[in-house]
Amino acid sequence: MKSIFYTRFFILLPWILIVIIVIDIDTKRLSVRNTASFYLSRLGNVHGSNATSLPVIYAITPTYSRAVQKAELTRLANTFRQVPQFHWIVVEDSNSHTELVSRFLARSGLRYTHLNVFTPRRFKRTGMPRATEQRNLALGWLRGHRSVKDKGVVFFADDDNTYSLALFEEMRSTRRVSVWPVGLVGGRRYERPLVEEGKVVGWYTGWKAERPFAIDMAGFAVNLQVILSNPRALFKRRGAKPGMQESDFLKQITKVEDLEPKAKNCTQVLVWHTRTEKVNLGNEPKRQQDSVYIEV
């Protein structure tokens, strides 16, 4: 009798142990996974479990060679690195990829596309719109490399502005064309679309209030599918008037009443039109240079 009891005990005990261990593994694995995704989501990391289903933000940044260029790109990349599902389209105003920008992008840790197109000298005059060729090349790239299957939002991110991380989460849900306030622009603390009952009904601006879309380049985003389904929508070079680039472009793809207000019905400033001072290089040595070459 005793022997049968022991036999049964030794047969049952390990099976009970197995059941306990298996249950234990499942809960532990789950908790490890939860802890990891908690930190990853706090960091706004692209590797988070839901990140890949988010629409990609395509930020189009025209840039040109100057003393502060690498500094500007550095702080821009420091911001963009924290935006999940982000694709940076950098378009140089040059005849070829410069070494500085190529090296910088390769080390940035960001997903990027590096393009270049030189703006003819006759267009580089005061009062002429800037970066037209660069923005249009980026739009062309999107039309050539993305299709109806791709979920995305397109945003024009000049290299001297200041962006809060919250801005990108606002624009990510853009269905057609979304708008929001921009700080430090048009001679005012901010400009913004005026919103009534969820619709844009006018513009708070101190400059050229008669513009159809009285908005800065940093004040709107466009769903990728709108860019693809309007293949001829481009920034105008011929006949373009100062300050009319945004309006000329937006009227090709939307109407004021269809705009989607973001940032709490356009009552929050999440992007600033900062400008960096031109650098004084008056003490740069005329002849005797430094003993080493240093990229700045």
Next chain:
Amino acid sequence: MKSIFYTRFFILLPWILIVIIVIDIDTKRLSVRNTASFYLSRLGNVHGSNATSLPVIYAITPTYSRAVQKAELTRLANTFRQVPQFHWIVVEDSNSHTELVSRFLARSGLRYTHLNVFTPRRFKRTGMPRATEQRNLALGWLRGHRSVKDKGVVFFADDDNTYSLALFEEMRSTRRVSVWPVGLVGGRRYERPLVEEGKVVGWYTGWKAERPFAIDMAGFAVNLQVILSNPRALFKRRGAKPGMQESDFLKQITKVEDLEPKAKNCTQVLVWHTRTEKVNLGNEPKRQQDSVYIEV
């Protein structure tokens, strides 16, 4: 005979299973942990396993109320958020904590200390050193709240400069006082300490070359223990000459020959003395304001 075989089989089988499962758990757990720490380390995250043993970087940032203040703090925080073991000491030039900076810091996701001290109006003149009171208050805070047990590095991070992430990893190993080049300063593309055989032997500068330490505020870091063991080392207000703040401070705690060159023997620019343009608010409405108040 057959019955004994089955009995033994059913006794042994579960034990074998247990051994297999336990081995399996250990390897799986390890790999989950490795995967997580790989992503976390790529992100330079403070939760990484080795992060807590790193010296803390205390960045002292004097700041004052102006149109671009929130924009500047926003891009600064976007950079600092990616630096592991980072503690931001923000010192406002004001009689009390402003709401804007308090709210901003609380939402920044950074470890921070918020201080304030008002600079008397008589010190706010051209040619007078700026932010002296704010930097000294931060040094006082460190002396009052940190001890010989704390590992740290102190750095003066003005709110308009541009910082690469690599800079912080360079300064983290500072044993006493470390130095490196600064971009876009002194009327040149960069200024830098000249290094021979691992020692600073002079300065590449286009401005006041006779300064004992011809270096910008963004060009050096000091080990926390040096700050604590020199309790009277402060920035000078009385008798201070323009451009001499750094030299006046550094000569209280170190000698040129003891400086530790960073950034590949001072041949890399990892910080830029960028300056943001003052904002034109000429179109701000004189009477009729916007219908809502918006913080910019």
